[in-house]
Amino acid sequence: MQSLKLTRKEPLSPRITRFRFEHPEGAPLPIFAGGAHVMVQMQDGAVLRRNAYSLISDPADRSGYEIAVQREDQGRGGSRWMHEQAQPGMVMTIGAPVNLFALNLTAKRHLLIAGGVGITPFLAQVRDLGRIGAPYELHHAIRSAAEAVPLPDGARLHVSDQGSRMDLDAILSGQPLGTHLYVCGSDRMIRAVLDAARGLGWPADALHSEEFLAPAPGEPFAVHCARSHKTLTVGAHQSLLEALEAAGIDAPWLCRGGACGQCETDVIACDGTIDHHDHWLDPDEQAHKIMPCVSRFRGQLLTIDR
Amino acid sequence: MTLTFNKESFRGDYSYHNSPAAIRRFPFPFDRDEYMYSVNMEPHKGGRDGSVFQRRFDVDEHYVAEMEDRAITLARDPMRCQSLPHMRLAGWDLLELIMVSKSEDYPDLFQLTRDGDRWRWVNKPLGIDDTFTFLDDATLPHGPMEYITRQTQGDFAVLDQREGNLWMDAGMITSQADWSLDFDIGMNFFEWHAPVPRAAEMGIFQRALKFLMNVQVDTPARRLNWTMTVNPRLDTSPETYPEWGPEKRSLTPDNIGEKQYLRVELQTFWRLPRSNGLAFPIRCYLCSLQDIVTVPKWGRRLHRVIRDLPDDLATYKGFLVNKPLIVDYLARFDDGAPTSPGIWPD
Amino acid sequence: MSTPPPTSTGFASRPLHAPLLARPCTAALMIADEAGASALLALAEATPELMPRTTVLLADAGVMNAALRARAPARLVETPLAGLEPALDALLAEARMGLQVHVAGSEGLIGRAVARLLAAGLPLGAIQSEHRGSPARRMQCVHCKTIAEDITTDPYTCPGCGRALYVREHFSRRLGAFQGVCIDAETPGEVPEPVEIQS
Numbered sequence: 001m002q003s004l005k006l007t008r009k010e011p012l013s014p015r016i017t018r019f020r021f022e023h024p025e026g027a028p029l030p031i032f033a034g035g036a037h038v039m040v041q042m043q044d045g046a047v048l049r050r051n052a053y054s055l056i057s058d059p060a061d062r063s064g065y066e067i068a069v070q071r072e073d074q075g076r077g078g079s080r081w082m083h084e085q086a087q088p089g090m091v092m093t094i095g096a097p098v099n100l101f102a103l104n105l106t107a108k109r110h111l112l113i114a115g116g117v118g119i120t121p122f123l124a125q126v127r128d129l130g131r132i133g134a135p136y137e138l139h140h141a142i143r144s145a146a147e148a149v150p151l152p153d154g155a156r157l158h159v160s161d162q163g164s165r166m167d168l169d170a171i172l173s174g175q176p177l178g179t180h181l182y183v184c185g186s187d188r189m190i191r192a193v194l195d196a197a198r199g200l201g202w203p204a205d206a207l208h209s210e211e212f213l214a215p216a217p218g219e220p221f222a223v224h225c226a227r228s229h230k231t232l233t234v235g236a237h238q239s240l241l242e243a244l245e246a247a248g249i250d251a252p253w254l255c256r257g258g259a260c261g262q263c264e265t266d267v268i269a270c271d272g273t274i275d276h277h278d279h280w281l282d283p284d285e286q287a288h289k290i291m292p293c294v295s296r297f298r299g300q301l302l303t304i305d306r
Numbered sequence: 307m308t309l310t311f312n313k314e315s316f317r318g319d320y321s322y323h324n325s326p327a328a329i330r331r332f333p334f335p336f337d338r339d340e341y342m343y344s345v346n347m348e349p350h351k352g353g354r355d356g357s358v359f360q361r362r363f364d365v366d367e368h369y370v371a372e373m374e375d376r377a378i379t380l381a382r383d384p385m386r387c388q389s390l391p392h393m394r395l396a397g398w399d400l401l402e403l404i405m406v407s408k409s410e411d412y413p414d415l416f417q418l419t420r421d422g423d424r425w426r427w428v429n430k431p432l433g434i435d436d437t438f439t440f441l442d443d444a445t446l447p448h449g450p451m452e453y454i455t456r457q458t459q460g461d462f463a464v465l466d467q468r469e470g471n472l473w474m475d476a477g478m479i480t481s482q483a484d485w486s487l488d489f490d491i492g493m494n495f496f497e498w499h500a501p502v503p504r505a506a507e508m509g510i511f512q513r514a515l516k517f518l519m520n521v522q523v524d525t526p527a528r529r530l531n532w533t534m535t536v537n538p539r540l541d542t543s544p545e546t547y548p549e550w551g552p553e554k555r556s557l558t559p560d561n562i563g564e565k566q567y568l569r570v571e572l573q574t575f576w577r578l579p580r581s582n583g584l585a586f587p588i589r590c591y592l593c594s595l596q597d598i599v600t601v602p603k604w605g606r607r608l609h610r611v612i613r614d615l616p617d618d619l620a621t622y623k624g625f626l627v628n629k630p631l632i633v634d635y636l637a638r639f640d641d642g643a644p645t646s647p648g649i650w651p652d
Numbered sequence: 653m654s655t656p657p658p659t660s661t662g663f664a665s666r667p668l669h670a671p672l673l674a675r676p677c678t679a680a681l682m683i684a685d686e687a688g689a690s691a692l693l694a695l696a697e698a699t700p701e702l703m704p705r706t707t708v709l710l711a712d713a714g715v716m717n718a719a720l721r722a723r724a725p726a727r728l729v730e731t732p733l734a735g736l737e738p739a740l741d742a743l744l745a746e747a748r749m750g751l752q753v754h755v756a757g758s759e760g761l762i763g764r765a766v767a768r769l770l771a772a773g774l775p776l777g778a779i780q781s782e783h784r785g786s787p788a789r790r791m792q793c794v795h796c797k798t799i800a801e802d803i804t805t806d807p808y809t810c811p812g813c814g815r816a817l818y819v820r821e822h823f824s825r826r827l828g829a830f831q832g833v834c835i836d837a838e839t840p841g842e843v844p845e846p847v848e849i850q851s
Contacts, residue, residue: 030523030524030579031579031580032523032579033579033580033581033582035582059580060580096522096523096524097523097579098522099582102467102468102582103582104468104469105392105393105395105466105468105581106390106392106466106468106773107773108773128580131441132394132395172749172750173678173748173750174748175748175749175750176748176749176773177744177747177748177749177751177772177773177774178749178772178773178774178775179749198676199676200676200677200678200749200750201675201676201677201678201679201749201750201751201752201778202749202750202778203752203775203776203777203778204777205469205775205776205777206749206775206777206778254520254522260520261516261520262520486794486831488794488797489792489794489822489824489827489831490824491826492824492825492826493824493825493826497823497825500821500822500823501820501821501822544794544795544831544833545794545795546795547794547795547833547834547837548795548815548834548837551834551837551838552837552838552839552840554838555838555839627838
């Protein structure tokens with residue numbers, strides 16, 4: 001975690017705003033690779049929020065980090081706080097870059113497909129691709145012109161309500177051997193792209209996707225932490241991970257979005273049903289593990305090894 | 307700290323030797339009187355003053371001689387250093403990591419001056435003063451990985467991370483414990499560990515992989531590994547096995563203290579920021595049994611560890627044939643007294 | 653994104669072979685030697701609808717050529733085994749993502765074909781292999797690097813350096829070969845009687 005100063009805040013579209021952070025003394029920031037995200041910490045009244053955002057600035061530019069945040073009015077409040085409360089001049093706590101969506105550098109060609117705000121990791125990756133001279137193709141699919149953001153040269157824009165809906169079959173057909181496909185967007189969009197690719201014979205090892213999950217709200221539930229001998233209640237708009245942290249029980253994490261696997265926790269007893277929302281656990285692991293960052297429980301009592 | 311570099315060899319007359327100070331700082335790998343396979347990973351964030359853990363890339367009295375030995379090995383077999391084409395960026399990552407670390411940790415030995423992409427690198431012990439353009443291979447006499455690892459002790463595996471696995475896609479390997487980069491290059495974590503006995507049953511490899519894939523730029527990690535080598539030889543590769551194999555059978559009760567070496571690998575793990583690869587330096591330290599036993603705790607403990615080691619592990623580590631001789635020798639230095647916990651001398 | 657369990661690729665570096673299965677694809681490439689051709693026939697029998705999208709590459713498949721031709725693939729190319737790599741390269745030059753590859757035959761054929769496919773950029777996940785025929789192996793001498801085809805005994809004599817080599821259970825997909833290591837390095841001259849390789 002480092003303290004960085006918010007130096008610029010500017011709209012990219014009606015709902016998406018770009019934020020730039022710099023070191024308060026102007027010191028260079030650590031290099032990252034395109035696809036990396038940072039955890040942004042927000043003190044929202046009494047609530048400490050931590051949201052992960054992909055870095056969109058040039059990874060080789062050590063003078064600042066930039067992120068793009070889409071305002072989610074139905075969300076838990078983090079993006080709203082960024083849009084309303086975060087102001088240039090503020091010093092905020094930002095995590096070190098972590099990369100869970102790196103380019104596969106063995107690829108002979110990179111096919112990047114973004115839906116809506118899912119464009120963010122690709123904005124940094126195309127800088128890296130340009131620098132190493134790797135061939136790539138970037139597609140941005142949006143519902144309406146209001147979602148458009150400035151795109152790098154050569155990117156192709158598909159606006160569905162203007163009749164230029166993305167033609168996946170056309171994009172996926174005829175790609176040279178060794179092309180890797182990356183997709184970032186909503187769960188529905190990711191599934192549609194991956195299903196189309198698999199149906200055309202693309203193997204799983206050429207397919208890459210990233211979806212950050214926000215912890216879904218739900219009914220409050222009770223958890224017993226066997227190792228710390230504590231029993232707590234997870235609030236309706238709180239994640240299990242946040243409840244653990246509030247009770248002073250530390251669990252490791254990198255993404256807080258069900259993808260990195262760090263907070264994986266053993267379930268000791270489960271008098272009820274776990275709602276697994278993560279992308280990490282295999283089906284056979286779901287019987288005895290839970291990802292506290294995004295998954296919830298319904299029932300009498302969940303006992304975990306924390 | 308002022309360092310004097312030994313005039314010594316790791317082949318031929320084997321004039322390699324440890325000073326008393328080097329023996330005291332030898333990374334003895336056993337923290338108890340028995341050895342269990344384990345991941346035993348800890349953060350690589352410094353360590354005791356003067357210990358091999360203190361600096362990011364330890365430089366010791368063997369530095370210059372080790373680099374000369376590497377040059378000999380490479381002249382005989384250039385394939386000990388290889389990099390698959392997609393690892394070019396990771397090579398620059400590694401060069402940057404080492405140059406920045408060494409110039410900060412040993413400013414009297416190494417200097418790095420950066421003016422944008424124009425870099426000047428001064429390596430005083432090896433008499434190098436080069437200016438080059440960062441990320442431009444043509445401005446260096448070798449590829450970036452080869453250039454910097456010809457100047458850095460230890461072997462270097464540079465791993466690519468993809469598909470939920472780590473891939474051995476580049477390396478400078480001239481002091482290995484019997485594995486071949488030329489054969490293993492391109493393999494994933496499970497494939498290159500295939501020759502480890504009982505590996506399949508051990509969940510520790512999966513846990514280790516999970517741990518390594520989550521190493522971050524600001525959280526380098528380390529562990530110790532060990533084996534036994536007859537004579538202070540760095541190049542114990544399978545390629546040259548016909549050269550060093552016969553030496554393994556040259557031990558006698560009279561020469562074992564002098565000729566049998568405990569070989570310890572300080573393995574460190576570094577996330578490379580530009581390529582998202584993982585650098586895996588494997589630094590080798592050699593100490594003869596007769597030097598080991600000058601630390602009474604180590605003599606006692608090493609005897610107990612080797613005596614109780616299962617034969618399949620001794621086979622894998624390549625010293626089963628010499629195990630009885632080693633145990634007999636070390637028994638003379640084990641009076642049965644209890645030993646203190648931890649690796650450090652009392 | 654979770655770590656794949658070590659079952660498919662295994663802790664063994666040695667590839668595991670399974671019966672060939674049809675998968676969704678835009679185009680298929682089937683490669684076999686004489687022993688492996690029967691595996692392609694079984695696949696063609698099970699999924700005849702695949703054949704109009706399939707190119708068959710047969711390396712010294714002898715009498716099996718006609719049988720596969722009768723399955724009406726889009727294209728059938730014959731090559732001597734020695735010319736496998738250039739024949740494969742010619743086909744791959746036109747290939748696009750969506751290609752699924754099926755290889756059947758000796759360890760040597762599979763090793764050579766897979767190494768070439770990977771070098772062309774095809775992801776491993778698009779390649780299936782099925783071992784048919786002799787258990788002979790393709791070996792690389794770790795000392796002089798000579799590749800020896802059709803090795804049926806352990807130890808064997810390296811055709812490059814003449815050393816007696818034992819067969820290490822360690823396989824390189826990049827080389828398409830197992831590793832041969834000097835068996836009498838520590839005790840020169842003490843070479844055990846060779847035994848037939850069973851699998």
